[in-house]
Amino acid sequence: MKISLIAAVGKNNEIGKGNDLVFKLPADMKHFKDITTGHIVIMGRKTYESIGKPLPNRKNIIVTRDKKYKSYGVDVVYSLEEAIKLAKINPNPSLALPLSGAGENTEIFIIGGGEIYKEVMKFVDKIYLTEINATDKKADTFFPEIIPVVFGETKREHHKKDEKNLYDYDFVEYERF
Numbered sequence: 001m002k003i004s005l006i007a008a009v010g011k012n013n014e015i016g017k018g019n020d021l022v023f024k025l026p027a028d029m030k031h032f033k034d035i036t037t038g039h040i041v042i043m044g045r046k047t048y049e050s051i052g053k054p055l056p057n058r059k060n061i062i063v064t065r066d067k068k069y070k071s072y073g074v075d076v077v078y079s080l081e082e083a084i085k086l087a088k089i090n091p092n093p094s095l096a097l098p099l100s101g102a103g104e105n106t107e108i109f110i111i112g113g114g115e116i117y118k119e120v121m122k123f124v125d126k127i128y129l130t131e132i133n134a135t136d137k138k139a140d141t142f143f144p145e146i147i148p149v150v151f152g153e154t155k156r157e158h159h160k161k162d163e164k165n166l167y168d169y170d171f172v173e174y175e176r177f
């Protein structure tokens, strides 16, 4: 199973501010939903609490070091290794709605936040990055460097800002060489 990462970054690699997103583009929210629906999402406890509920139609795995942490509708694990192992062992998510195509083609998505992204860069196969043409000096969480000898850009789709999306943005894909 492929292990991918998905994130949206500003020009200075900003991803978070006050445990929330920095930039909220409806087009990026849709892109995230389209790409991850039917698959497995792994996230840090802070990102999960920022979202506030399990993401529907996806198996949600939450990573925490708190052995007492519990939340309804998600799987809680205590390391990233455990998260990947759980995702691989049980590709058929225990969801109210059946997933189409769960199995061999199921992708594991690491969806943040900053602490988790830093830890997974050494083993992810693919990065789906929304590059937003904006900056925010108040950001407090950042995306790690994508090392050019490790990952190559394989796709880029440019979009102009519009009445709903306040900044230009690119949907970019990077793959491990």
Ligand SMILES: NC(=O)c1ccc[n+]([C@@H]2O[C@H](COP(=O)([O-])OP(=O)(O)OC[C@H]3O[C@@H](n4cnc5c(N)ncnc54)[C@H](OP(=O)(O)O)[C@@H]3O)[C@@H](O)[C@H]2O)c1
Pocket: 006, 007, 008, 009, 014, 015, 016, 017, 018, 019, 020, 021, 022, 043, 044, 045, 046, 047, 048, 050, 063, 064, 065, 066, 069, 077, 078, 079, 080, 111, 112, 113, 114, 115, 116, 117, 119, 141
């Ligand atoms: N722009 C984007 O694409 C995007 C995506 C996601 C999130 N975000 C933003 O990123 C920010 C949150 O990121 P963050 O770095 O503060 O937190 P985070 O990565 O979401 O979560 C960190 C927490 O995950 C747990 N954790 C991390 N590594 C672990 C490990 N190896 N083993 C077990 N548990 C581990 C710990 O939980 P415990 O403290 O419970 O032990 C840790 O405090 C928010 O602002 C959010 O909105 C942005």
